[in-house]
Amino acid sequence: MPPATGTADSAIHVVGGKSFVGTNAPVVLVDGEGPERAVTLYDFALEATTVTNARFAGFAAATGYVTEAERFGWSAVFSNERESVDRSADSGSHLPWWQQIEGASWRHPEGPGSSLNGRMDHPVVQVSWNDAYAFARWVGGRLPSEAEWEHAARGGPVRKRFPWGDDEPDDANIFCNIWQGRFPDLNTERDGYALTAPVRSFEPNALGFYCMSGNVWEWTHDAFRVRSISKLAKQRNARALQGEEKVLKGGSFLCHFSYCYRYRIAARMAMTPDSAGSNTGFRVAYDLPAQVHEPASG
Template identity: 70%
Template sequence: MTCACCAPSRDVRPPDADLVPAVTPLASLGMSERPVFVRGGKTHVGTNSPMLAQDGEGPERAIVLADYSLEALTVTNARFADFVAATGYVTEAERFGWSAVFFNTPERLDAARRAGAGLSWWHRVEGATWNMPEGPGSDIEARMDHPVVQVSWADANAFATWVGGRLPNEAEWEHAARGGAHRQRFPWGDAEPTDETVFCNIWQGNFPTYNSEADGFLRTAPAMSFAPNALGLYNMAGNVWEWTRDPYRIRSNSRRAKARNEQALLHQEKVLKGGSFLCHISYCYRYRIAARMALSPDSATSNTGFRIAYDGHQN
C-alpha cells in the first residue's frame, strides 16, 4: 500500500470477478437523483493560478466538449446495494479481503506512528468493504442515502455499465462543477470555506487530531447535502473523492513531472476530483475545482466514491 495525498493506493491486483449484465432504468431514480443536462461547447480545464502546481492543476487548457449529462448525486449506498443484489457483483475490496480506513483516535495514531506508517491516520482493515466501510462491526443501515465508499475504479465502471452510463472525464467534471465555462475556485463561487464558514463537508479544526464537525459530519454526509451548484449538482466539493475515467498525467516537461508521470503510468493511476471530508486548507487544499488527486485503479478507501455521466441528454 503506497500513500497518495488523501488516500492510500494499492500495489497489487485481486482475482477477476464476473459481472452479470443488467440495466436499471433511469425512470427508477427520483427527480433529485436524475442526470442534469450539461451544455458543452468551448470551455477549459485546469487553472493558470494553481495552488498545488505539483499536482498538474495548470496551465489552463482550452477544450471543446460535446453535450452530456451528469447525475446530480454521487452514487449512494442504496443504489449500489441494488446493483449488488441484481448482479451478484463482488467488489475489489471484498476480493482483496481488506481496505483502507481513516482513523484519528490518539491510540491508533500513536500505534501507526510507532509502526512507521507514512500517513498514520490510514489503516489497513481486514474485512472493510462497501457495506462495512470501517470494517467488521460497522454497517450502512443509517447511511443508505450517503455516497457509497470503499469502491475501486473498476467497481465504479461496473456500476456505470449496469445503468448504461460511464464515468465523466476530468474536463466534463470541472465544466459541470463550475456550472459552465466560468472561472471560479469552488462550485459555489470564490468564497473560501473556513472552520466556521461552511459550504461543504470538509474538515474543520486541527487535522488529523480534532474535527469540530461544524458542518455536522465526522465522515460522509448524505449525497444530497448543502446547497447545489448552479446546475443543481450536489457535493461537487468535499464529502468523497470522485473517480473519473482519465489517466493521471501532469502536463509539464520538468524532470519531476516526468518522473511522476512514469510512476502514474506504471501504476495505471486515475484522476479523482472534488476532495473529501478529510480535506483542510492546512493539509489537503484539494476541494477546489481545479484540484486533482491520483490513485491506482484498484484502490478503495473510506473517502472515495463516484457519480455517473451519460452522453447527450437523458430523459
Template identity: 65%
Template sequence: MSCCAPARGPGDKSAVAVSSLKLDANSVKVTPRVRFAATRSIVGTSKPEIAGDGEGPIRTVTLKAFSLDAHSVTNARFAAFVAATGYVTEAEQFGWSPVFRGLLDGQGVPPPSNTATPWWVKVDGSYWAAPEGPDSSVEARMDHPVVQVSWADAKAFAAWAGGRLPTEAEWEHAARGGLENPKFPWGDEEPDDQTIFCNIWQGAFPHTNTLADGFLGTCPVEAFEPNGMGLYGMAGNVWEWTGDAFKVRSLSREAKVRNANASKTQEKVLKGGSFLCHISYCYRYRIAARSALTADSSASNTGFRLAYDD
C-alpha cells in the same frame, strides 16, 4: 499532501464474504441528471495551489453534449446493483481496505498502515457495505455516497447503469455550475471553520474536528446546497473517480518521473476532495484541484458519480 488513502500493494488478496445487504433496484430513487450542451470549455488553472498535482496549465477543451448525475452514487443505488448482479468489489477480493482512524471506536484498532499517513488504518473485512469493518453497516446511511469502491468497481456499476465515468474536463465544467471560472462550485468565497459550504474538515487535522458542518464522515448526498446547475457535492464529502489516467502536464524531470510512475501503477484522476480536506493540509476541494490513486484502491472517502453521452 493528499487526504487520499495509501494505495494498495501487489499480492494482497484474501477474499471475504459477499454482502448480505439486499435492495430491490426498482425501489431506489431515480437520480436526477443535469444536461450540458456541447461547448468549448477550460480545464485546469493558471494559478495552481499545488503545482506537483498538475493543476495547471489552464487549457481549452471541446466538450460534446453530456449529462451528469446530480449527486454521487448512493449506498442504496450500489446495493441494488450488487443485488441484481452479485458483483463482488475489489475490496472484498483483497479482504481489507483503508479506513480513516477517526471513524473507528479506538478499541483494538490496528497500527497505522502507512507511517506517513497514520490516520489511515488497514481494516480487515472493510468494504462498501461495511465501510469501517465487519461491525459496521450502511443501513442507516443509504442516502450517503457509496465508498470503499475502486475504479474498476465504479466502471462495472457504470456499465450496468448505462453510463460512464466523467472525464476530468467534463467534471470541472459541470462543477463550475455556469460560472465563468470560480475557485469553488459556489463561487470564490473561501470556506473556513465557521463558514460552511460543504462537508470538509473543521479544526486541526487530523486530531480535532469541531464538526461545525455536522459530520465526521460522509453525509447524505443532498446535505448541502447544489451549485448553479443543480449538482450536489462537487466539493467535499467524497473524492470522485474520473475516467482519466493521471498525468502531470509539464516537461520537467520531476513530472516525467511522476508520470512514469503513474502509468506503471495505473493511477487515475480523482476530483472534488472529501470530508478529510482542510486548507491547512489537503487544499483539494477546489474545482481545479485533483488527486491520484491506483485503480485497485478504495477508501473511506472515495466514491463516484456517473456521466452519460447525449
C-alpha cells in the same frame, strides 16, 4: 429474475462547447493543477449526486458483483486514534492516519462493526475505479472525464474556485462537508458530519449538482498525468500510461485547508484503479442523446 441492467438516476443536461480544465493559479503544484488548458466538450449528462449506498446495494444484489476491497479482504480507513497514528508513523507511514483494516468494504466502510444503517442515502465508499466503471456500465453510463467534471462543477466555462463561487469555507461559513477544527486531532463537525453526508446535502451549484466539493472524492475516467518536465512528473506520467493511476476530483470530508486543500474545483488526486478508501466514491455521466436528464432545479 434480477434486471440485466440498472436504471439511471436524475441527471442534468450539461451544455458543452469551449471550456477549460485546470488553473493558472495552482496551489498544489505537484498535482499538476496547472496550467489552464482549453478544451471543447460535447453536450453530456451527469448525475446530480454521487451514487448512494442504496443504488450500489441494488447493483450488487442484481448482478452478484463483488468489489475489489471485498476480494482483497481489506481496505483503507481513516483513523485519528493516537495509538494507531503513532504506530503507523513509527513504521514509516507518510499518512499515519490511514489504516489497513481487514474486512473494510462498501458494506462495512470503517471495517467490521460498521454498517450502512442510517446511511443508505449517503455516497457509497470503498469502491475502486474498476468498481465504479462496472456500475456506470450497468446503468448505461460511464465515468466523466476530468474536463467534464470541472465544467459541471463550475456551472459552465466560468472561472471560480468552488462550485458556489470564490468564498472560502471555514468554521463560520459552511458550504460543504470538509474537516473543521485541527486536522487530524480534532474535528468540531460544525457542518454536522464526522464522516460522509447524504448526497443531497448543502446547496447545489448553479446547474443543480450536489457536493462537488468535499464529502467524497469522485473517480473520473481519465488517467492521471502532470504537465511538467520534472523528474517526478515523468515518473507519474509513466505510471499513467501503464494505466496505474486515475484522476479523482472534489476532495472529501477529510480535507482541510492546512492539510489537503483539494476541495477546489481545479484540485485533483491520483490513485491506482484497484484502490479504495472510506472517502472515495463516484457519480455517473452519460453521452447524449440520453433519456435521463432533467432541468436543474433549486
